[in-house]
Amino acid sequence: MASRRLHKLTSRSSLEGAVNTGGVTPSYGGSIQQSGGWWTAFGTGGFEGEPPLLEELGINFSHIQAKSMTVLNPLQHVDEHIMDDADLAGPLLFFFCFGMLLLLSGKPQFGYIYGFGLLGSISIYTLLNLMSDKGIDVYRVVSVLGYCLLPMVGVGAVSVVVTLDGVLGYMLSILSIIWCTYAASGIFVAVLRMSDQRLLVAYPVALLYGCFALLSVFNVGAGRAGVGR
Amino acid sequence: MSSYYSRSPPPLQHPVPTHPAFIPEPPSTPGPGSPPQGYHRYQPQPHIPDFAAWGMNDSTAQFGMQLGQSAVAAGHEYVQKNFGGFIPLSHLKHHFNVSNSYVMKKLQILFFPWRHRPWSRRVRRSEAGHTEWQPPRDDINSPDLYIPLMAFVTYILISALQTGLQDRFHPQILGASASRALVVLLLDLLFVKGGCYLLNVQSSSQVTDLVAYGGYKFVGVILTLLTGLVNPSRTIYLLVFSYAFAANAFFLLRSLRSVVLPDLSSTTTPVTVSHAQRKRRITFLFLEAVMQVIYMGILIRV
Numbered sequence: 001m002a003s004r005r006l007h008k009l010t011s012r013s014s015l016e017g018a019v020n021t022g023g024v025t026p027s028y029g030g031s032i033q034q035s036g037g038w039w040t041a042f043g044t045g046g047f048e049g050e051p052p053l054l055e056e057l058g059i060n061f062s063h064i065q066a067k068s069m070t071v072l073n074p075l076q077h078v079d080e081h082i083m084d085d086a087d088l089a090g091p092l093l094f095f096f097c098f099g100m101l102l103l104l105s106g107k108p109q110f111g112y113i114y115g116f117g118l119l120g121s122i123s124i125y126t127l128l129n130l131m132s133d134k135g136i137d138v139y140r141v142v143s144v145l146g147y148c149l150l151p152m153v154g155v156g157a158v159s160v161v162v163t164l165d166g167v168l169g170y171m172l173s174i175l176s177i178i179w180c181t182y183a184a185s186g187i188f189v190a191v192l193r194m195s196d197q198r199l200l201v202a203y204p205v206a207l208l209y210g211c212f213a214l215l216s217v218f219n220v221g222a223g224r225a226g227v228g229r
Numbered sequence: 230m231s232s233y234y235s236r237s238p239p240p241l242q243h244p245v246p247t248h249p250a251f252i253p254e255p256p257s258t259p260g261p262g263s264p265p266q267g268y269h270r271y272q273p274q275p276h277i278p279d280f281a282a283w284g285m286n287d288s289t290a291q292f293g294m295q296l297g298q299s300a301v302a303a304g305h306e307y308v309q310k311n312f313g314g315f316i317p318l319s320h321l322k323h324h325f326n327v328s329n330s331y332v333m334k335k336l337q338i339l340f341f342p343w344r345h346r347p348w349s350r351r352v353r354r355s356e357a358g359h360t361e362w363q364p365p366r367d368d369i370n371s372p373d374l375y376i377p378l379m380a381f382v383t384y385i386l387i388s389a390l391q392t393g394l395q396d397r398f399h400p401q402i403l404g405a406s407a408s409r410a411l412v413v414l415l416l417d418l419l420f421v422k423g424g425c426y427l428l429n430v431q432s433s434s435q436v437t438d439l440v441a442y443g444g445y446k447f448v449g450v451i452l453t454l455l456t457g458l459v460n461p462s463r464t465i466y467l468l469v470f471s472y473a474f475a476a477n478a479f480f481l482l483r484s485l486r487s488v489v490l491p492d493l494s495s496t497t498t499p500v501t502v503s504h505a506q507r508k509r510r511i512t513f514l515f516l517e518a519v520m521q522v523i524y525m526g527i528l529i530r531v
Contacts (some may be wrong), residue, residue, distance in 0.1 A: 130325040131375070196328035196366075203379060207386065218393075 040184040064090040078190040086139040091146020101156035120208035148184035181206040324374040326364040349469040377444020449473030478518035
């Protein structure tokens with residue numbers, strides 16, 4: 001106990017010593033001033049002036065909900081600034097839910113989801129930057145593609161209960177692909193202010209969501225052919 | 230790094246910041262002289278961990294971070310200088326400047342090129358002195374790179390689908406068909422470029438144009454593969470393949486004609502070719518069109 005107090009005193013004095021003697025090089029570069037050492041992060045006191053955790057992480061549940069509602073209701077007009085904050089918390093949540101639902105329906109395919117998501121996002125990012133006058137950054141592309149995966153997560157939930165490998169399942173998957181693509185292309189065209197290019201954006205996005213639908217309908221095993229059964 | 234900031238999102242519509250909060254003034258101001266210097270040296274960089282608590286002097290940490298950032302900037306600049314010129318981005322963007330109606334009409338021409346009338350490309354207004362081609366949006370005869378790229382990806386996916394329906398799917402099929410398609414494209418490109426070089430064709434087109442012309446054959450291959458998916462009889466399959474080959478060959482003949490043969494009506498090229506040269510070039514064009522059957526035959530063997 002006494003040694004800890006002594007340590008705190010010495011650390012504080014070392015801080016002040018550095019500040020008082022070094023007038024040319026200030027020791028604060030705009031970061032939050034920590035009045036203790038790093039171990040206070042694990043205590044219950046917290047730092048002064050610390051923002052709440054969700055705010056610091058940038059997770060805003062009401063905003064995630066608003067964006068999800070935009071995706072689920074694609075018939076309304078898409079505001080150009082809706083995807084401005086490029087938040088990745090919602091998309092990560094949706095990808096994770098998709099993976100978990102597929103796991104619950106007997107198809108553990110996290111690796112394929114990750115691979116398709118990464119490759120597809122980078123391809124769409126390259127294509128959109130080549131096709132539009134106004135550029136877009138890769139975080140926003142991943143954010144839009146992740147939010148528009150939401151209808152497919154719904155179909156994944158259905159696949160837990162009922163197998164999708166039948167006519168009804170095919171219809172449902174095709175409907176979800178169309179829904180996801182419609183929402184994603186609408187948002188991209190609105191954000192990038194593209195003219196007359198909605199179908200051209202929709203085609204590669206539909207291919208990407210088609211790959212995800214293949215994952216949820218068929219059991220893509222390594223070597224064993226499950227396609228077409 | 231600066232390019233990231235110039236593209237960073239504008240002020241958000243919700244009041245919560247998504248980046249760690251920048252608090253410019255620490256709660257306990259240190260000494261008399263340092264607040265102005267503190268503001269002077271405040272840079273908008275991400276949260277710097279407090280190295281003082283770890284026993285390192287904070288100015289050393291600052292210096293280290295500056296060094297790291299300048300190293301990254303120097304590396305970025307090196308890459309830009311040496312490899313930025315390989316793929317001229319504005320030229321690529323010109324080929325992706327397409328619209329819905331252009332793609333629809335172009336696909337119609339690719340499937341039915343017999344009745345299409347003017348095949349010449351339109352020249353644009355000359356900005357700063359030099360004339361250039363009109364973008365695909367305004368000129369239906371201009372080659373684009375969107376259709377070939379999409380056809381390439383669709384070809385890979387359909388070949389994977391076909392192997393899946395025949396119960397022999399394996400993830401390496403994707404890589405195999407991708408490399409096969411790329412090799413066919415490369416061979417075609419080399420043939421055309423080599424022929425133009427040997428025949429001393431002056432106005433040989435840009436490589437991207439030739440890649441675009443070569444990529445249009447994937448559309449016919451996709452049509453053939455799609456008919457193959459529904460399991461028709463052998464004669465119907467061969468009929469569809471022959472039609473796709475004929476349409477592609479005719480399309481290439483007409484499109485490359487303006488590249489290989491000199492346009493006698495245009496006023497910019499005073500070059501004239503002899504009769505024998507002209508015959509040789511026409512033979513080369515026919516040879517190129519006939520070679521398409523070999524390329525397409527390789528591509529449909531999934």
